[in-house]
Amino acid sequence: MKFDNVLDLHHDRTFFELSNFIEGCRVYLKLEGFNFTGSIKLKTAYSMIEGLEQRGIIQPGRNRIIESSSGNLGIALSLVCKEKGYAFSCVVDPNAPPYCLKLIKCYGGEIIKVTEQDENGGYLQTRIRRIQEIVKKDPATVWANQYANKDNALAHYKKTGREIHEEFPNLDYLFVGTGSTGTLVGCSRYFKEHSPGTKVIAVDPEGSITFGSKPAQRLIPGLGASRIPEIASRDNVADVLTVAEEDTIRMCRSILVDYSLFVGPSTATVLHGVKSYREKLTAGATLVVVSPDLGDKYIDTVYNPEWVEQHYRGLQE
Numbered sequence: 001m002k003f004d005n006v007l008d009l010h011h012d013r014t015f016f017e018l019s020n021f022i023e024g025c026r027v028y029l030k031l032e033g034f035n036f037t038g039s040i041k042l043k044t045a046y047s048m049i050e051g052l053e054q055r056g057i058i059q060p061g062r063n064r065i066i067e068s069s070s071g072n073l074g075i076a077l078s079l080v081c082k083e084k085g086y087a088f089s090c091v092v093d094p095n096a097p098p099y100c101l102k103l104i105k106c107y108g109g110e111i112i113k114v115t116e117q118d119e120n121g122g123y124l125q126t127r128i129r130r131i132q133e134i135v136k137k138d139p140a141t142v143w144a145n146q147y148a149n150k151d152n153a154l155a156h157y158k159k160t161g162r163e164i165h166e167e168f169p170n171l172d173y174l175f176v177g178t179g180s181t182g183t184l185v186g187c188s189r190y191f192k193e194h195s196p197g198t199k200v201i202a203v204d205p206e207g208s209i210t211f212g213s214k215p216a217q218r219l220i221p222g223l224g225a226s227r228i229p230e231i232a233s234r235d236n237v238a239d240v241l242t243v244a245e246e247d248t249i250r251m252c253r254s255i256l257v258d259y260s261l262f263v264g265p266s267t268a269t270v271l272h273g274v275k276s277y278r279e280k281l282t283a284g285a286t287l288v289v290v291s292p293d294l295g296d297k298y299i300d301t302v303y304n305p306e307w308v309e310q311h312y313r314g315l316q317e
């Protein structure tokens with residue numbers, strides 16, 4: 001493939017088989033970490049900005065885009081905004097990896113950091129309140145709002161879901177982690193329409209309230225929410241699994257040791273979900289797991305034994 005626009009640098013055919021991950025089943029990762037900006041969020045960012053332009057809400061040179069992000073969406077939006085001619089401000093919290101913040105700045109984005117936890121032990125509500133204050137004061141600033149923006153899920157309906165279905169027309173199970181739930185909602189709608197026999201399983205971290213778990217503090221960015229996203233839906237979702245952060249960290253390590261794959265923690269969360277579901281899988285089933293990014297951004301946290309010891313004492317013994 002040849003590209004002449006950085007925004008088209010998106011990989012649609014990168015599948016990796018995790019041999020013997022589940023006995024008697026075939027398990028494939030759909031690796032989204034090879035998209036330019038390093039994550040699945042390039043699709044979301046592009047789709048949301050195009051949608052705002054098509055609805056006449058924003059114009060290059062006139063508007064500033066603002067968004068709440070744990071990193072990946074912020075990086076993707078900073079590139080899309082730079083290319084299209086918008087200023088960009090990213091509202092982040094103390095869990096955002098420093099690497100992500102530096103990259104957002106490289107692309108010309110502004111970082112606004114909140115430090116106060118919300119009533120559910122996360123930072124999402126605090127970040128959103130800050131955005132609402134800024135937007136109220138400055139009408140030229142537009143909130144992309146991945147949690148309520150239908151173009152988020154539409155990106156995964158048009159791209160991620162279709163790409164998986166084209167490669168696996170008779171897929172038995174699709175496992176998807178949930179943050180804003182855009183990937184889940186878009187893919188599950190696509191499969192309902194094009195392959196209703198495919199079971200779509202959502203995987204959320206413990207402490208996220210999206211699917212009714214008890215709220216709790218979480219340290220690993222990417223998945224989960226401390227406020228139910230407006231676009232979230234259980235329609236077309238066969239099951240919801242929850243995974244503890246400790247299991248995510250153990251799975252990161254085990255995938256690195258067993259397959260030499262350096263995946264991000266949200267991929268490991270979903271893979272732990274798959275393992276915990278193995279008794280329920282049909283024998284001989286084919287599974288696809290959406291892998292949103294690679295491990296590089298987490299080298300100082302999830303992949304750093306000192307950080308792990310500090311936050312999850314005794315986990316590595």
Ligand SMILES: Cc1ncc(COP(=O)(O)O)c(C=O)c1O
Nearest residue numbers: 072179180181182183222266292
């Ligand atoms: C690393 C990573 N994993 C998973 C997700 C969740 O995807 P979604 O927001 O579509 O639910 C995100 C989104 O921010 C992410 O950055």
